[in-house]
Amino acid sequence: MRELSADDIEALAVGAWILGTGGGGSPYHGLLNMRRLYDEGLRVTLMDPQALADGDDVAVVSYMGAPLVTQERLVDSRMTARSVEVMEEYIGRKFRAVMAIEIGGGNAMQPLMAAAHLKIPVVDADAMGRAYPEAQMTTFAVGDLAPAPLTSIDPRGNEVIVSRAATWKWMERTSRKVCTEFGSIAATCKAPRTGAEVKRWGIPYTTTKAINLGKAVMDANRRHEDPIAAILKAERGKRLLAGKVVEVERRTTEGFLRGRAVLESDGRETIVLDFQNEWTVAWHDGRPLASTPELICVLDSDSGEAIGTEMVRYGQRVTVIVLPSPEIFLTPRGLQNVGPRAFGHDIDFRSVFSS
Amino acid sequence: MRELSADDIEALAVGAWILGTGGGGSPYHGLLNMRRLYDEGLRVTLMDPQALADGDDVAVVSYMGAPLVTQERLVDSRMTARSVEVMEEYIGRKFRAVMAIEIGGGNAMQPLMAAAHLKIPVVDADAMGRAYPEAQMTTFAVGDLAPAPLTSIDPRGNEVIVSRAATWKWMERTSRKVCTEFGSIAATCKAPRTGAEVKRWGIPYTTTKAINLGKAVMDANRRHEDPIAAILKAERGKRLLAGKVVEVERRTTEGFLRGRAVLESDGRETIVLDFQNEWTVAWHDGRPLASTPELICVLDSDSGEAIGTEMVRYGQRVTVIVLPSPEIFLTPRGLQNVGPRAFGHDIDFRSVFSS
Structure with missing residues (x-):
């Protein structure tokens, strides 16, 4: 148990945004x-x-919904705390601690906000090790833990409890519709987990990992060293290419931001990056170069800062890197939930680290 | 307290369908x-x-959603009972009795099904005195009673509790979205009411009224008398016209069945009937002849049976009658919730009984 410093939290925002792999929304409002x-x-x-x-x-x-909306309806730390309180009222017990469902993007900040108000600690773990767009894309779903109950809260005073869900996919569908009606953004408290479940199925130490990643980038920038080299070293990642964004196609469909970015590499090769909130597959000449569940990260080539799928635009100089996936998502059941086919791409997953 | 006979329930199905004013869905599956x-x-x-x-x-x-769907996914009496049980678990108390939110259409049968399984009585009252399409169109909303909590159940094992709603309109929006995701039909248990609230704001004796109305029609048919005359006598209603359906326009939008039926009266006049699930306004030459909250009922001219807005079709010989509205809906606050403007028609309500 250690107290997080203000610097830790600044670093967490930087590191979590990289682990967001293009999605999860910027941690900036949470940081504020x-x-x-x-x-x-x-x-x-x-x-x-x-x-x-x-x-x-x-x-x-977690905050659920379209990250873009938080630029109009700002993240409110009390709403996240309220989602936890509604869950406490529903189950009739107080929580020992709070944790993130996804360490990638803005949701890395959510447990901190709840913890500050409720005066309970944040568990150094999450259930994705990155960001993913859907509720069944977690280690808890891979472990077949109960998907319900879930509380969903909006700032007007509307509150919903999904008390039972036939499957994780049904939890996703039902809670997504509620979130959409609330204005495409809702503060949610997911199914409570026991300490035993967190220890068995959580991905440990991802908060610390995100903090260290952020510090590596900030330190490198301070010393005028290559921040991307620092990231690759910290995470044992692989540089895929450096180049320029030459085309972006983006559409908001079924509550998700979908599309593709086309990059021209410095070696004049054309690379296509598909996304569903997060980057999902990198293509070259119709063949996959890298794919989910490994983390495809698009970074500003100078600063090493992450670039979100909602922010990527023509002319940006970017470097694409790949970071390793948590082991659990490389199992058959893991790949079923978060492999390329879970995003509609009919290809087998092949690790960039095995080639 | 009296036991309902099998004949009472047959009559209830006939009477409730007339009070449905074209909507609320046929009580037939509930009757089965x-x-x-x-x-x-x-x-x-x-x-x-x-x-x-x-x-x-x-x-x-009540069952919430599109009545047409019940022709594929049959009404299941245990689902209604389950929605009540989920509410009992949530509030931590057992119910003394169960009542209908709307006596018009299939929802007249819902409390009977729950009551049979749960072995508690049905209160002889409802909150509409007819059928209306939206959650805020009730005497309870006119009385400004709390809109939450509500439970919503589907047959797969999905259960949602709307534990708080900013307004009745928000309760409608949120629960409607859940219902749509469940397949456009859900068994719901609305906000629990105290005995004091039912006595102050419920419309009393509407179950008995529907039974008597059904009996009047069945008796008249048995005696080869005019069933429509029997209805008008039982309910002090007014005959608007008899004629033939010459055109029907129907579209399913935002979870409702909307459209219009055009009738040619026996006097060769053209009458237009607008509907949103229920018949809302009867027009002649662009002027309103009758409108909600008074009950516009389209009946088979021979049998006196009600014709639903989802069933009305070219060539039917029909009689249009108007029955009086419960007093409470004629107040300014009542008209605000269920008058013509609540259905998007920019006209003042004028009673057919005052002219």
Whole structure:
């Protein structure tokens, strides 16, 4: 158990945005919330998942919806805390701690906001190790844990509890529709997990990983060294290409941001990057170069900062890197939930690290 | 408190369909369920609302969604009972009785099915006195009672609790989206009402009214008398016209069945009937002849049976009658919720009974 410093949280925002692999929304608004809460004297502590008792109750939080909407309806730290309180009222127990469902993007910040208000620690773990667009794309779903209950909250005072879901996919469908009606963004508290479940199925130490990743980038920039080299070293990643964005195609469909970006590499080759919120597959001449569940990250070639699928635009100089996936998503059941076919691409997954 | 006979329930199906004013869905599938439950030896008792203690909890049930869907996914009496059980689990109390939100159409049968399974009585009352398409179109909304909580159930095992709603309109929006995702039909248990609330805001004795109306039609047919005259006498209604359906326009939009039927009266006049699930306004030469909240009923000219807006078709010989509205909907607040403007028609309500 250690108290997070203000610097840790700044680094978390940078690292989480990289782990967002283009999606998950920028952590920037969450960061602004956390700066304010720290200015007000609130503090957040980070808890080792191994310190959880098997019977502890852990709240799992996230903002659900279209990240773009948060540019109009700002992230409100009290809403996330409220989603946890509604869950406590529903299950009739208090939570020992709170954790992120996804460490990639803005949702890395959500447990911190809830923790600051509720004065409970944040567990150093998540259930994606990155960002993914759908509710069944988690280690908890791979582990076949219960998908329900879930609470969903909007700022007007509307609150919904999905008390039972036939499957994870049904939880996704039902909660997505509620979120859409709430204005395409909702604060949610996912199915509570026991300490035993978090220890068995959570991906440990991803908060620390994101903080360290962010620090590597910030330190490299401070020393005028190559930030991308620092990322690749910290995460044992692989550089796919450097080049220029020459075309972007983007459409908002069924609550997701879908499309593709076309890049021209410095060696004059054309690379296509598909996305569904997150980058899913990198193509060259119709053949996949890299794909989910490995993390495809598009970074500003100078600063090493992540570029979101909603922000990528013509003319940007970018470097595309690939970071390793958590082991659990490389299993048959993992690939079923988050492999290329889960995103509609009829190709087998092949690791860029095995070639 | 009296036990309903099998004949009462047959009559209820006929009377409720007339009070549906074209919407609410046919009570036929509900009737089939009740015949089966009565064959199995279950019985339902009807309770005078005045017999409720102020502090009694009353469950308010309905099927929500597109009536047409029930022709593929049959009404299941256990689903309605389950929606009540989920509400009991949520509020932590058992219900004293169950009542209909709308006595018009198939929802007149819903409390009977729940009552048969749960072995509690049905309160002889509802909150519409007819059928209306939206959640805020009830006496409970006119009385500004709390719109939440609501439970919504599908046959796959999905269950949602709308635990808080900013307004009645928000309850309508949120629960409608859930229902749409469940396949455009869901069994719902609306916000529980106390005995005091039912006595103050419910419309009393509408179950008995529907039974008597159905009996009047069935008796007249048995005696080869005019069933429509029997309805007008029982309900102090007014005959608007008799004629033939010459045109029907129907579209399913935003979860509702909208459109218009054009009738040619026996006097060669052209009458247009608009509908949103229920018949809303009758027009002649662009002037309103009759409108909601008064009950516009389109009946088969021979049998006196109601014709639903989803069933009306070219060539039918019909008689259009108007029945009086419950007093509460004629107040300014009532008209705001269910008057012509609530259905998008920019006209003032004028009673056919005052002219």
